[in-house]
Amino acid sequence: MSGVKFLQAITVAIFILSLTTTTVRSCPPSDRAALLAFKAALHEPYIGVFTSWTGADCCHNWYGVSCDKESRRVADINLRGESEDPIYQKKHRTGYMTGYISPSICKLTRLSSFTVADWKGISGEIPRCISSLPFLRIIDLIGNRISGNIPTDIGRLQRLTVFNIADNVISGNIPPSLTNLRSLMHLDIRNNRISGPLPNDFGRLPMLSRALLSGNKIIGHIPDSVSRIYRLADLDLSRNQISGPIPESLGKMAVLSTLNLDMNNISGTIPISLFNSGISDLNLSRNALEGNIPDVFGVRSYFTVLDLSYNHLKGPIPKSMASASYIGHLDLSYNHLCGKIPVGDPFDHLEASSFVYNDCLCGKPLKACAY
Ligand SMILES: *[C@@H]1O[C@H](CO)[C@@H](O)[C@H](O)[C@H]1NC(C)=O
Ligand SMILES: *[C@@H]1O[C@H](CO)[C@@H](O)[C@H](O)[C@H]1NC(C)=O
Numbered sequence: 128m129s130g131v132k133f134l135q136a137i138t139v140a141i142f143i144l145s146l147t148t149t150t151v152r153s154c155p156p157s158d159r160a161a162l163l164a165f166k167a168a169l170h171e172p173y174i175g176v177f178t179s180w181t182g183a184d185c186c187h188n189w190y191g192v193s194c195d196k197e198s199r200r201v202a203d204i205n206l207r208g209e210s211e212d213p214i215y216q217k218k219h220r221t222g223y224m225t226g227y228i229s230p231s232i233c234k235l236t237r238l239s240s241f242t243v244a245d246w247k248g249i250s251g252e253i254p255r256c257i258s259s260l261p262f263l264r265i266i267d268l269i270g271n272r273i274s275g276n277i278p279t280d281i282g283r284l285q286r287l288t289v290f291n292i293a294d295n296v297i298s299g300n301i302p303p304s305l306t307n308l309r310s311l312m313h314l315d316i317r318n319n320r321i322s323g324p325l326p327n328d329f330g331r332l333p334m335l336s337r338a339l340l341s342g343n344k345i346i347g348h349i350p351d352s353v354s355r356i357y358r359l360a361d362l363d364l365s366r367n368q369i370s371g372p373i374p375e376s377l378g379k380m381a382v383l384s385t386l387n388l389d390m391n392n393i394s395g396t397i398p399i400s401l402f403n404s405g406i407s408d409l410n411l412s413r414n415a416l417e418g419n420i421p422d423v424f425g426v427r428s429y430f431t432v433l434d435l436s437y438n439h440l441k442g443p444i445p446k447s448m449a450s451a452s453y454i455g456h457l458d459l460s461y462n463h464l465c466g467k468i469p470v471g472d473p474f475d476h477l478e479a480s481s482f483v484y485n486d487c488l489c490g491k492p493l494k495a496c497a498y
Contacts, residue, residue, distance in 0.1 A: 153184040154194055157234060158201045162192065164231035165204075169249065171224040174214055176206055190214070200237035202262075208245035208270065227251025228273075237262055244291075245270035252276075253292070258283045265289040269315070272296055277321075282307030293317040293339070300324075301345075306331040317363070318342040325364075330355035341365040341387065349373065349388075354380050363387040365410065370394065373411075378404040389413055389434065396421075397435070403427045412458065413437040420444065420464075424451045434458040444468055444488070457481045464488050467496050 153159075162185050166177050179190040185201065186194035193203040208222030215221065224246035232238065233256035241257075243249065244267050252275030253268065264286050273295040281290070282304025290308070293315045300323030301316075312334045322344040330352025332338075338356075341363045348371035349364065360382045369391040377386060378400025385408040386401070393411070396418035401409060407429050416438040422445035429452045440462040448454070449471030457473065458481055465487040468474060479492045489496035 154186040154199050154201060156183075158194075159183070159185040161231045161234040162189070162201065162204075165229045168229035168231075169224055169226035171222065171246075173220060174218055174222045176214070176222070195237060198237060201235045202237055203240040203242075204232070204235075204238065205240065205242045206244070206246075207242060208247060221245070223247050224249055228254055228268075230254040230256050233257060233259060236260060239263060239286075240265040240267075242267040243271070244268060248272060250274060253278055253297075255279075260284070261286070263287055264310075267291040268295065269293045270295075274298065276300075277302055277305070277316075280304055284308060286310050288334070289313045291315040292319065295319055297321060301326060309333060311335055312358075313337045315339040316343065320344060322346065324348075325350055325353075327352065329353055332356055333358075335359055336382075337361040339363045341367065343367050345369060347371070349377075349393075351376060353377065357381055359383055361385040364391065365389040367391050372396075373398055373401070373416075375400050377401065378406065380404070384408060386410075397440075399423050406430075408432045410434040411438065416440060418442075420448075420459075422447050424448045426450070426452050429453045430457070431455040435462065437461040440464060441486070442466075449474060459488075460484050468493065 191206040195202045225248040239262045249271040255278050258278045258280045269291050276299030279302045288310050298320040306326050306328045317339050324347030327350045329350050335356050336358045345367040351374045354376035365387040372395030375398040387410045389410040389412040393414040399421040412434045419442035424447040436458040443466035449469045454473035461484045464485040468490040482488050
């Protein structure tokens, strides 16, 4: 075979091979086009996460893209600015990306997981059309500069389990449709500018296990319905403008273990139920709570953190607190408590800072009582 003939044969063979791979294995051209339009709206100067986004098959070796094995449709986009991946280690830095999230992603109608996290500079809004992607399970946009509102009809995403938009500049109210997300397990909207009240029927979210809403401008009361969320383990409403009382029912929830309501405008007395519950991490600091600390501690009381500082609590430190199973960190400072600090196990390791700035507390670790 002459050199030229041989080359021709090879070329034909490669051509046939590439034909079969395109028909059998490549992603649909429409998915590829949608990804390229998504990429075109972003600018990532340091790491080069998009340099592999070339060639016909977007399911093959495109960084951060994976496809469904059967349909070859794009199923996951996973682009994190902070990653242990070698391409980041080579550059010795975390990622930075500007631009916006193109609505072209809504053409990826089989998208299941959409993570564009910790890029610090991505702005613009969450595309409205995202709520029309029926297979979406994960939306993770933490750590960008995304503005605008939560899409009004977010509640259409019946498979959504993770909705994380923390650390952005998103404003507006929590849309009422959010409580239709019947698969939602993890809601994280921390550190945005979200205002308005919590929907009254927040408790309709049957699968919710973590509700992290701190650092916003949420107003109004804590809806009683929250306590109907059977799987809720972690409720963080701190650093908002929530007012009204703490619902007694929060202390009767099956698996609630972290309750952070610090830095709000919560008033009334502390419900008895909170101190005899499964809650082990309780921060009620910097509110307008009044009355006595209920004298109801017992063996069920186990606190890694119990922070009641900066309220208007009065009366003595309840004696029963000494019979709690465990109190790791206790802060009762900046209240109007008065009387002898009880003696006993949880109190022995505590420092004066746990008790300072009250009206007239005395005894170890503060000054001895005069009587
Ligand atoms: C409780 O919340 C306050 C106010 O946000 C914060 O300063 C404090 O560190 C928190 N306490 C603990 C033990 O984390
Ligand atoms: C806190 O709530 C009280 C009523 O309980 C209200 O009078 C007051 O204006 C609120 N303060 C702030 C800063 O929202």
